[in-house]
Structures are given as structure tokens and as C-alpha cells.
Amino acid sequence: RPHRTELYEAPPSACWPIVYSPDYNITFVGLEKLHPFDAGKWGKVIDFLKEEKLIADDLIVQAREATDEDLLVVHTRRYLNKLKWSFVVATITEIPPVAFLPNFLVQRKVLKPLRTQTGGTIMAGKLAVDRGWAINVGGGFHHCSSDKGGGFCAYADITLAIKFLFERVQGVSKATIIDLDAHQGNGHERDFMDDHRVYIMDAYNRYIYPGDGIAKRAIKRKVELEWGTEDTEYLQKVHTHVEGALNELKPDIIVYNAGTDILDGDPLGGLAISPQGIVKRDEVVFKAARSRRIPILMVTSGGYQKRTARIIADSIINLHNLGLIDKELATSGAENPKVEQMIRDSAKNLSKLSLQ
Numbered sequence: 001r002p003h004r005t006e007l008y009e010a011p012p013s014a015c016w017p018i019v020y021s022p023d024y025n026i027t028f029v030g031l032e033k034l035h036p037f038d039a040g041k042w043g044k045v046i047d048f049l050k051e052e053k054l055i056a057d058d059l060i061v062q063a064r065e066a067t068d069e070d071l072l073v074v075h076t077r078r079y080l081n082k083l084k085w086s087f088v089v090a091t092i093t094e095i096p097p098v099a100f101l102p103n104f105l106v107q108r109k110v111l112k113p114l115r116t117q118t119g120g121t122i123m124a125g126k127l128a129v130d131r132g133w134a135i136n137v138g139g140g141f142h143h144c145s146s147d148k149g150g151g152f153c154a155y156a157d158i159t160l161a162i163k164f165l166f167e168r169v170q171g172v173s174k175a176t177i178i179d180l181d182a183h184q185g186n187g188h189e190r191d192f193m194d195d196h197r198v199y200i201m202d203a204y205n206r207y208i209y210p211g212d213g214i215a216k217r218a219i220k221r222k223v224e225l226e227w228g229t230e231d232t233e234y235l236q237k238v239h240t241h242v243e244g245a246l247n248e249l250k251p252d253i254i255v256y257n258a259g260t261d262i263l264d265g266d267p268l269g270g271l272a273i274s275p276q277g278i279v280k281r282d283e284v285v286f287k288a289a290r291s292r293r294i295p296i297l298m299v300t301s302g303g304y305q306k307r308t309a310r311i312i313a314d315s316i317i318n319l320h321n322l323g324l325i326d327k328e329l330a331t332s333g334a335e336n337p338k339v340e341q342m343i344r345d346s347a348k349n350l351s352k353l354s355l356q
Helices: 041-051 077-082 086-093 096-100 103-131 157-168 186-191 231-248 275-291 308-321 327-332 337-355
Strands: 018-020 133-136 175-179 198-205 221-225 253-257 296-299
Touching: 018 041, 018 103, 041 308, 086 096, 086 103, 103 133, 103 157, 103 253, 103 296, 133 275, 157 175, 157 186, 157 253, 157 296, 175 231, 186 198, 198 231, 221 231, 231 275, 253 275, 275 296, 275 308
Parallel strands: 018 133, 133 296, 175 198, 175 253, 198 221, 253 296
Antiparallel strands: none
């Protein structure tokens, strides 16, 4: 029997299925500046969306921190215990000085934000099924598996979101991961290596971290990209393979790992996609999901330049302008046949009551 979790409690219906918490942001005596990651990127995305009047604070779903019990749905106790050693966390986050900090500070300043983003991904998984789509403004820690972290990823939020749905939500038994971060998503690949319920498509720069040959065996659609791949070739490949993946298997949920480290000039990605190319890529994936009425959960994953927050916000605004994400549609659940049935049933019950 699944344990009881606050992560699956329904948020107010007036909220957009956009999940965020100010606790996502890592700010700690300048240490975050030692990693190329913009550790305040998540808050900036929300600020841009507020400026554009797309959302307001009370319309965002507040992410909750994943508890140990939540994390144990995927992680081993041994792995979670390892995170009590600061040097282990320093290795995973690639911020060496973290090794010299007392662990209570590492827990509070580094791991709590990552646990809150992980809770956000699990929450967004349920929201996507309920409302047709959801976006966690953080998450996408695709280098972490059940017993090993790395590449700034300390918790396996993608694996967790999918396993939570499989265990707790009726009618969700097949998932497709579309991983378009510049790096190979070796964490979820290792977790779902022999799980036929999960179909993985991964497009990445073939020459960079992690180069995990064992994990590659789990990829059903492998799109290995060359250094400096540009928009035209990239978008054509994404379109072909996303369509191909969804035609091959119609899942009950798509988890879309929308890393922005494919951006031209990214110090770690080595690809050359323009900001417009990223916006177009997200549009391609959402169009494919929405036209097939498959619930989609998007996480933001890697992106290591100051301008990535603006691009993520622009992409969300574009999805909204095109009607691919919509608060009204979302709250009425019109895209989700299960929800449609529920609405019809409750309307019937109401009319029965009014007749009595």
C-alpha cells in the first residue's frame, strides 16, 4: 500500500498547473557562483511570467519538499544516508568547497532546494494527469538514479514522478520520457533499464558528460548529436523522433525533460541552438502531446547561462499564446477523458439532486 503523501493533495482549482517554490533557489555565501549553473534561474522564470501578467503568486501551485518516505519510493536508504556526508554532496553538485561545510548547512542550503524541486516534479506528475499538462519550473535531475547522484543531480525526480503515478494513479501504466537536455539522461535510463512500461527517447551531444554506455541500452530512440548542431537539423530531428516515439507507443504520460543547455554558447552543452530554436522545440513537443491528448509534464533541467531563464519564460508564454497550455482548459480538465467523465457524472448527480 502506497504511503500517504502530501504531494498528491489537490491544489486549489484556480491555480495553473505550474509548480514552483521560492525554496528552489540556491543562495549561499556565493558558493552557487562556483558552479556554471544559474542557481536563481527558477525564481527569474517566475518573475518574467509575472511581468507578462501570465501568472500571479496565488495562481502558482506551491511545491512541497519531498520527504524521506517519498524519496524511498525510488532511492535506497544507503544512498540517502550517503548524502549526510558533505563531500558526497560536493561531488554530486560539482561545487568542491561544499565538502568543507557542516552537513546541516549542506542539507538546508543545497539539498533542501533540490528536495523541494523533486517534490515539485512528483506533484506536477499528478497535475498533468488531472489537467492535461503541468510544468515544474525546476527539476529534471536526469543524472541521478536510485543509488547514485552526479552532474548536479542529487535526487531522481523523473523516476520518482513516474513510479508515483504507476503506484497511485489508476490508468497510468505506460510512460514516455522525452529527454532533450544536451546531456544523456543516464539516471532515469539506469532506473528503467529493464522496465518495459517506460519508453525513453533521448537526444544529446554524443561527446560530452556522462557518456554512460550501459545506460544507453535503455534508450529506445537514441538521437546522438554532433558538436555545434544548429536549429534546422536539430528541430527536424526532434520533430521526426518525437512523432515516431509517440506513434510507436501511446503512453499515459509524457515526461518532457526540457533542458536549455542546448543553447548556443552554453559552456557545457556544446550545441548551437538559438533562443527561438528552443521555443520552437518546446512547441513541437507540446503539439505532439496535446494533439494526441496525452498528459505532459515538463521539467526545466539543465541550462547554464544567465539568459536561459528568459528563454524558458518566453517558451511558456509561446505555449500559452498558441493555446497549447491554457488555464481554463486545464482547470476544466477538458483534455482528459477521465476528468470529462467525472464532470458529466457530477452534472448528472447535481441535476438529480435538484429534481428531488
